[in-house]
Amino acid sequence: MSEPTLQENLLGAYLKDRRSKLDPAAFGFPAERRRTPGLRREEVAQRANISPTWYTWLEQGRGGAPSADVLDRIARALMLTSIEREHLFLLGLGRPPEVRYQRSEGVTPRLQRVLDALSPSPAVIRTATWDIVAWNRAATVMLTDYGALPPTERNILRFIFLDPRVRAAQHDWQSVARFVVGAFRADAARAGAAAVVQPFVDKLCRLSPEFAALWRDNDVRTHGDGVKHLRHPILGPIAFEYSAFAVDGRPDLSMVVYNPVDAEVVEKIRGLIDAAL
The missing domain is CATH 1.10.260.40 (lambda repressor-like DNA-binding domains)
Known part of the structure; x- marks a missing residue:
């Protein structure tokens, strides 16, 4: 033969x-x-x-x-x-290998420039464990001043469940919290990071009974795209269309972009950015 x-x-x-x-x-x-x-x-x-x-x-x-x-x-x-x-x-x-999770070491200057070019749309880069590792100025003035926080505290679940200011900014906190927990669980498992995040999950369960209850539900969600409503302390109620994108070559990262649905809000965001410079 x-x-x-x-x-x-x-x-x-x-x-x-x-x-x-x-x-x-x-x-x-x-x-x-x-x-x-x-x-x-x-x-x-x-x-x-x-x-x-x-x-x-x-x-x-x-x-x-x-x-x-x-x-x-x-x-x-x-x-x-x-x-x-x-x-x-x-x-x-005929299939990819099992995922090997690696902790992110931040983003390249080129990827940061992509974020900056998206302003005045808030945009962030998050890891599979939902730590924020990069953001633009629009995200600073509209979402959270991530640069003012230690890197260990720049976690979306920590914001939602432990930060009263972030909680108050959510239009429907209960729905947001349930969605975040389900999407976080799915992302961590997909990235092979379930064991890595367990100490963080255990700590958050101790600090937040609400998180512990939602975690026990074993719900899973996908981030994808949709509409996010916020109560901004200066601009008031605002709606964003958000989309999540994979970062090619970096399976540990994803980019989330929030586009204002109102053209008037775009100019207001620009004003906030200029005032913060």
């Missing part, structure tokens, strides 16, 4: 391509003349702690589907990035 064609064996072609781009000397392998560039099959197998025969079969499209553990070892052996590792799983198993 002939070996599968290149078109049929996409996993093998990808593995061969990835190993051909690695420098043997960087991994402590002899740098003598080689027939082809990159690592040899047996060197990849050695780094992945799997059988050289089994790895050869994978590249040749033989031996059946690999396990997730084997693909993980190969991904580490080939020094794959997160997106390359995901592509490897899609080729090998």
Whole structure:
């Protein structure tokens, strides 16, 4: 029986391509003349702690589907990035790998400039655990002065349940609170952060009986888009159309933009921003 064609064996072609781009000397392998560039099959197998025969079969499209553990070892052996590792799983198993949650280290200057360009629409970047890590001036004057708070206190659930000012600004606090808890639960689970947020959840349950009751409901929601009503201390009742967007290449982050539904409010927000400068 002939070996599968290149078109049929996409996993093998990808593995061969990835190993051909690695420098043997960087991994402590002899740098003598080689027939082809990159690592040899047996060197990849050695780094992945799997059988050289089994790895050869994978590249040749033989031996059946690999396990997730084997693909993980190969991904580490080939020094794959997160997106390359995901592509490897899609080729090998037809599904992405299980999520590995990583705490956010903030946003790039380029992403911050995107937020700033959206003004006078308030816009924020939040993590999968609903910590606010970036915002624009419109968000400062309309939502919360996040910069005046320690990073550990810039959490949306903390605002909703423990900050009387934020609570008073909600048009229908009970509905907002239920929605926030359900969406937070879904986001944390989707990002593989359920265990990471548990200490925070336990603390919030102790500090807020209302949060504890909603958390016990096990409700899940999706953020998506909709209309948010606020009572601003200066501008009074205001309605925003909000939308949430994934940040490409950063599965730990999402951007939420609040667009004023009234053109008159846009000018008022600009006035507040100018006054705060």
